[in-house]
Amino acid sequence: MSYELSHLRELEAESIHIMREVAAEFENPALMFSGGKDSIVMLRLAEKAFHPAKIPFPMLHIDTGHNFPEVINFRDRRSEELGIKLIVASVQDAVDSGIATDETGPRASRNRQQIPTLLDAIETHKFDALFGGARRDEEKARAKERVYSFRDDFGQWDPKAQRPELWSLYNGRIKMGEHIRVFPISNWTELDIWQYIAHDDVAIPEIYFSHQRTVFERDGMLLAKSEWVDLMDGEEYFEETVRYRTVGDMTITGAVESDADTVEKIIAEVAATRKTERGATRADDRSSEAAMEDRKKEGYF
């Protein structure tokens, strides 16, 4: 008998440990659920951490209103299956009540508007810990973020004043009004996520698999035709066989040309790819070298 775990089982154990730690030490945690593969895996890990009891915290979705319909259906189905509460904080409501302002023009997105919406939801529901599905391999600012990422009264991240994090000892002490963002899958890579989805037979929304879609090309990305984006000069719609590597708003998430219609084919594709998922498919991370760091400082996921 060899006392060794596969890499997926070791990553899983670490994530479960983190989630139980949060459930034990915080009054009012919630799991941020976007409907993307990372938050889906995180939800599956939460299911494992507390089995046979129900997950002891609600799901929180920051709803921009610009979602893929498949993803919203998936979200509703999962919360029902697990019997846990789904809290939806809507960017539209935040815009209507004046907390957030919509961008205008053909490049308008609701990416930044998620920040005030999220911070408002945290205040309203008095969340003291929020699980996020961010991974350190995604982006260079994230590579330096703690598993327990401390946020002040304004929800801000201060990269220079991060608490040292050693062994598997996490410091969750906060004062009233502060909170911790917790990233239980920090050490997973995109490939790990896909291997886990295959290994555990985790259900994911259809848009991750190859399908036909009406798209247009902008900045080297294939964006989907939707009611929220207008074409600019020289752009035109065409049909393409695509799939999504990440799931964000329809306005900023690019599709990749792909015939991968099974998880196994996706794994082969991810293993061979030479571009990161965010670099290839996310307009929100392309604006500057420090785009992610700047948004995180303001309270982004």
Next chain:
Amino acid sequence: MSEILRFATAGSVDDGKSTLIGRLLYDSKAIFEDQLESTAKASEKRGMEMDLSLLTDGLRAEREQGITIDVAYRYFATPKRKFIIADTPGHIQYTRNMVTGASTADVALILIDARNGVIEQSRRHSFIASLLRIPHIVVCVNKMDLVDYSEETFDEVREEFREFAMRLDVPDLSFIPVSALAGDNVVDKSTNMDWYDGPTLLSHLETLHTASDRNMVDVRFPVQYVIRPMNDEYHDYRGYAGTVAGGVLKPGDDVVVLPSGFESTIKSIDTLEGPVDEAFAPMAVTVRLNDEIDISRGDMICRPNNQPIVSQDIDAMVCWMDETQSLSPRKKYSIKHTTRAGRVMIKDINYRLDINTLHRDEEATEISLNEIGRISFRSTLPLFVDEYRRNRETGSFVLIDEATNSTVAAGMILGESAG
């Protein structure tokens, strides 16, 4: 063989650490085109050729100042293993970051410039690696291309390092002559050093045996969370969730629960996939016992004939991590040890260590930022501890300032205080 290998590197810009990591990542295809492009762009903006350190230096302040401030975690995989790199700055003012990176590492990668031999920084990194009980140290004698790939130079550096390492506690030490820049012996075997018949760095990391590093003897199960579904299907279910910190647990085993001392036997070890026949570190499972005992978070399940030290008076080595205050006797802090939380008072500073010379200053009255020393403290409630060298999980703790909530110290337990 364990599929995940965590290794820590420490170093400053000019010792070639970034180039070495860059090469490992690039040659194992873990660097992507868009990352390379954005690094090339950023390098160009600074009037430089490709600067691989910009790949790892993720924060704006780091790029602006051209230094690594914090621990960066990097990932790559080969068909044999998944690697997690804790990449830390090497300068003495970042000792706390090195300690942080070292706390979870299986392997410490120490870089030595073949032209300079063992310098103060290499000694410091090696000491931290041994203090944090990193089981394997791999010394890369780098820039071999600049010493004409000389076997004699390599041997000299190796002997110099060995002599120094005899004063440390290093279970496994190996040496590899490399040129990170030229690629010799990093991923591909060098054709310039026929005299070296050992493995390349990557192949050494891929095959390093880490199974015996974990404690499989002393059963330690800190209870993290009590699972009580309280629904019709699992009406009387009461499970103790936690991560195995040592030993192997099996259904039927006799166990004792600390601090109560009540004994029972393991009824089952549960996971969502169903019960398992045994659990070992670092598995996260749920244990059920055959008797109804009052157990809560912070309790410890172990074997009656093999129990940890139960004590309120502990001796430990600490690394101080807070810039706003120092550690001194009579001060009080919160402690987090396994899943147990309590308060401690510092009783005594035994000595402060000069981490460059290993000289012990027994007159020291405080331990400040980035300093390491031996202390004794008293805790308000008994802790269930093992010597850190015997178990990194039950032998480690952090101290937290109760006013600022900052993590101020990392501690490694030596044992119960004498007298």
